[in-house]
Amino acid sequence: MSDSLVLSIKNLDFSYNNKKMIYKDFSLNLKKGELVCIVGESGKGKSTLFELICNNLKPQKGTIEVKKVSSIFQDPYSSFHPSFKILEQIKDVVDKKNLDDEITKLCSELTLDKKLLEKKPHELSGGQLQRCSILRSLLMKPELLLVDEATSALDNIIALEVMKLLIKYLDNCAILLITHDISLAKWCADKIIDLNRLYDEK
Numbered sequence: 001m002s003d004s005l006v007l008s009i010k011n012l013d014f015s016y017n018n019k020k021m022i023y024k025d026f027s028l029n030l031k032k033g034e035l036v037c038i039v040g041e042s043g044k045g046k047s048t049l050f051e052l053i054c055n056n057l058k059p060q061k062g063t064i065e066v067k068k069v070s071s072i073f074q075d076p077y078s079s080f081h082p083s084f085k086i087l088e089q090i091k092d093v094v095d096k097k098n099l100d101d102e103i104t105k106l107c108s109e110l111t112l113d114k115k116l117l118e119k120k121p122h123e124l125s126g127g128q129l130q131r132c133s134i135l136r137s138l139l140m141k142p143e144l145l146l147v148d149e150a151t152s153a154l155d156n157i158i159a160l161e162v163m164k165l166l167i168k169y170l171d172n173c174a175i176l177l178i179t180h181d182i183s184l185a186k187w188c189a190d191k192i193i194d195l196n197r198l199y200d201e202k
């Protein structure tokens with residue numbers, strides 16, 4: 001894979017249990033600085049694509065090459081262990097150098113009270129915990145950020161601020177964003193992949 005690419009999917013075929021093909025000869029390249037949105041009705045294969053990229057599923061055909069990846073999911077409670085403080089779970093996965101300064105800066109950009117990081121996940125609201133999940137992902141300094149409907153639990157103003165922050169972060173990585181919100185996709189994406197259309201062509 002060339003230096004500028006962070007994701008290279010070539011001629012991918014995938015089906016669960018050799019039933020209906022979800023992906024047939026699907027290819028996608030993503031470079032640092034690009035934001036690509038995946039749209040499509042429920043069941044079209046959006047989450048499956050993320051599972052394939054994270055190597056949790058194996059394609060029947062084709063290749064997937066990916067650089068350092070981090071994911072932000074719709075349900076933040078599934079991203080954190082319930083028994084440990086959020087800060088401990090952040091420190092487990094990120095480089096400790098300048099961590100405190102970076103946390104302070106990002107918390108302010110995410111309008112997240114830093115004191116909340118001392119709490120356990122269930123003590124936070126869904127929206128607060130989602131911002132913790134975004135914070136952790138950005139601190140990991142991924143080259144590819146997979147974002148699955150991550151702003152849908154946030155109120156509109158915070159969701160917009162979070163999207164702006166993610167877009168700012170594009171200087172350092174590429175973003176693949178799953179969304180049902182076509183107007184959001186049109187607003188922020190360099191390219192939109194519509195899985196409804198992909199399906200029609202099969």
Ligand SMILES: Nc1ncnc2c1ncn2[C@@H]1O[C@H](COP(=O)(O)OP(=O)(O)OP(=O)(O)O)[C@@H](O)[C@H]1O
Pocket residue numbers: 016017022040041042043044045046047048049
């Ligand atoms: N583990 C599995 N085994 C068999 N079939 C599965 C499995 N996971 C998903 N599927 C099927 O594969 C198809 C694609 O599922 P996927 O979850 O990727 O869709 P999606 O576009 O992300 O949907 P949603 O918008 O509802 O999250 C669906 O028809 C689903 O029922």
